[in-house]
Amino acid sequence: MRVQDQLWERGGNAANTSVVLAQLGVKTEFIGTLADSTLSRLMVEDFHKYGVLIDHCIYHNNCKPPMSCIIVNSSSGTRTILHSNRSLPEVMYEDFELLNLNNYTWIHFEGRNVEEVLKMSERVVMHNGQFIESHDRIQISLELEKPGLKPSFCKLLPKADVVFLSKDVAKESGFQNGEECVLKFSKDVKPGAVVVCAWGELGAWAVGPNGEVVHSPAFPPAKIEDTVGAGDTFNAGVIYALSRGSSILEAIMQGCKIAGDKIGHQGFKIDAGTVTT
Amino acid sequence: MRVQDQLWERGGNAANTSVVLAQLGVKTEFIGTLADSTLSRLMVEDFHKYGVLIDHCIYHNNCKPPMSCIIVNSSSGTRTILHSNRSLPEVMYEDFELLNLNNYTWIHFEGRNVEEVLKMSERVVMHNGQFIESHDRIQISLELEKPGLKPSFCKLLPKADVVFLSKDVAKESGFQNGEECVLKFSKDVKPGAVVVCAWGELGAWAVGPNGEVVHSPAFPPAKIEDTVGAGDTFNAGVIYALSRGSSILEAIMQGCKIAGDKIGHQGFKIDAGTVTT
Numbered sequence: 001m002r003v004q005d006q007l008w009e010r011g012g013n014a015a016n017t018s019v020v021l022a023q024l025g026v027k028t029e030f031i032g033t034l035a036d037s038t039l040s041r042l043m044v045e046d047f048h049k050y051g052v053l054i055d056h057c058i059y060h061n062n063c064k065p066p067m068s069c070i071i072v073n074s075s076s077g078t079r080t081i082l083h084s085n086r087s088l089p090e091v092m093y094e095d096f097e098l099l100n101l102n103n104y105t106w107i108h109f110e111g112r113n114v115e116e117v118l119k120m121s122e123r124v125v126m127h128n129g130q131f132i133e134s135h136d137r138i139q140i141s142l143e144l145e146k147p148g149l150k151p152s153f154c155k156l157l158p159k160a161d162v163v164f165l166s167k168d169v170a171k172e173s174g175f176q177n178g179e180e181c182v183l184k185f186s187k188d189v190k191p192g193a194v195v196v197c198a199w200g201e202l203g204a205w206a207v208g209p210n211g212e213v214v215h216s217p218a219f220p221p222a223k224i225e226d227t228v229g230a231g232d233t234f235n236a237g238v239i240y241a242l243s244r245g246s247s248i249l250e251a252i253m254q255g256c257k258i259a260g261d262k263i264g265h266q267g268f269k270i271d272a273g274t275v276t277t
Numbered sequence: 278m279r280v281q282d283q284l285w286e287r288g289g290n291a292a293n294t295s296v297v298l299a300q301l302g303v304k305t306e307f308i309g310t311l312a313d314s315t316l317s318r319l320m321v322e323d324f325h326k327y328g329v330l331i332d333h334c335i336y337h338n339n340c341k342p343p344m345s346c347i348i349v350n351s352s353s354g355t356r357t358i359l360h361s362n363r364s365l366p367e368v369m370y371e372d373f374e375l376l377n378l379n380n381y382t383w384i385h386f387e388g389r390n391v392e393e394v395l396k397m398s399e400r401v402v403m404h405n406g407q408f409i410e411s412h413d414r415i416q417i418s419l420e421l422e423k424p425g426l427k428p429s430f431c432k433l434l435p436k437a438d439v440v441f442l443s444k445d446v447a448k449e450s451g452f453q454n455g456e457e458c459v460l461k462f463s464k465d466v467k468p469g470a471v472v473v474c475a476w477g478e479l480g481a482w483a484v485g486p487n488g489e490v491v492h493s494p495a496f497p498p499a500k501i502e503d504t505v506g507a508g509d510t511f512n513a514g515v516i517y518a519l520s521r522g523s524s525i526l527e528a529i530m531q532g533c534k535i536a537g538d539k540i541g542h543q544g545f546k547i548d549a550g551t552v553t554t
Contacts, residue, residue, distance in 0.1 A: 002361070003360065006363070041315050045315060069348075084280045
């Protein structure tokens with residue numbers, strides 16, 4: 001079969017979030033593992049293009065880079081994702097330990113490789129313990145996107161200041177909508193943390209320290225072109241807004257707007273006009 | 278969906294044939310167009326790995342390399358090929374004109390971009406006209422693999438010394454089997470030319486100057502792993518054998534053996550034991 005077009009994109013949730021944040025003017029570093037192969041140069045070149053720092057990435061020889069082939073049906077918009085990740089190791093605590101935490105104001109974790117990420121987040125919590133003023137502390141955000149990690153990821157929840165839950169994780173936990181999801185998960189996070197759940201075309205819900213659930217509608221484009229990475233873009237918008245002192249409602253609206261812009265075109269180039277904060 | 282494994286391969290019919298020939302010890306050059314992109318480095322690295330010369334390849338900026346995503350069903354062995362070629366230009370006669378034909382003893386053409394390939398083959402025929410001894414002449418082989426080029430490719434048939442017809446082209450022409458195909462096509466080629474048609478698990482048929490149709494069975498491996506490029510590998514085996522003076526039957530048997538070996542493993546690494554000529 002002839003396909004109408006092909007598009008190559010660097011992928012990965014946190015990597016996508018990083019390139020969006022960098023375009024919003026935030027000095028952003030991505031820390032992940034990369035296969036030392038020709039294909040990985042596509043990732044490195046893309047990070048460079050957007051100005052994302054990758055100085056602490058870990059390169060692994062003799063392994064295949066994770067890859068997804070995403071087949072998009074141009075009439076229905078449905079996606080079929082064929083994903084392969086055979087051999088690329090995860091980031092380990094030993095890698096994270098090399099970071100000078102004084103250089104960071106916000107650290108966003110993908111909720112995977114739970115035992116190691118737990119140690120990393122505990123290191124950040126311990127680092128934060130030396131500061132009296134909250135603005136000196138590193139904000140920790142955590143994305144729980146893929147189902148199937150429960151209950152192990154529950155240990156991560158109390159470590160984060162902001163928790164992003166996906167629709168898939170919400171459904172796996174038996175919740176029917178975003179409001180129910182953020183309310184119930186707010187019992188498992190640390191006091192005062194923000195819990196966010198985006199729900200596709202229904203927008204996003206969030207709850208914060210005062211227990212009030214807020215909702216933002218979605219801001220869909222006239223024509224949906226590419227939904228790959230919409231959630232990662234949403235996360236970037238929320239992190240950006242919260243890090244600049246926006247309210248929780250403003251932050252999820254920012255996330256929905258920037259994600260709506262993203263799905264209107266292919267790839268992760270952000271239209272500056274969608275940033276309102 | 279998780280896939281069991283992924284494999285990246287440089288592709289292209291003539292490119293595949295080239296890397297097989299190079300492994301058989303033949304000094305081989307590939308001439309084609311390449312998109313000047315990171316992805317094309319995969320091709321260049323692979324050609325270098327097998328020692329295929331690519332000094333006359335033409336690089337094009339601002340275009341996407343042709344790409345196929347081949348989904349293999351591990352139970353049924355069926356392949357679904359999603360192919361994209363949006364913008365990479367073909368090799369033109371002007372590119373071919375730069376070659377010093379004295380450096381070549383055999384030139385194999387993919388039967389595509391017919392008007393240009395016709396001019397190229399006519400240049401070779403003219404070059405050959407200066408030689409009395411047939412062993413001084415450049416042998417021309419031509420692969421007609423994809424259906425839908427008829428009737429335009431008929432102009433190419435009288436230029437070649439060896440014509441490879443695929444099962445698809447045979448069927449498109451109304452032939453039910455390889456024997457019928459080579460017999461009928463032998464009327465359209467130049468006198469004395471060899472006509473070859475491989476027919477998957479049924480083996481291959483060929484006819485030469487004396488009009489006798491010969492057949493080689495297939496030599497399937499114990500387990501079929503990867504049939505991508507089997508035909509290109511077959512072609513390399515036949516070209517190799519004919520260029521060393523083998524009979525037509527020996528040549529198609531060589532082609533079937535090496536193709537049978539190829540489909541027993543992934544990729545184009547050739548087991549030296551399958552070369553009998």
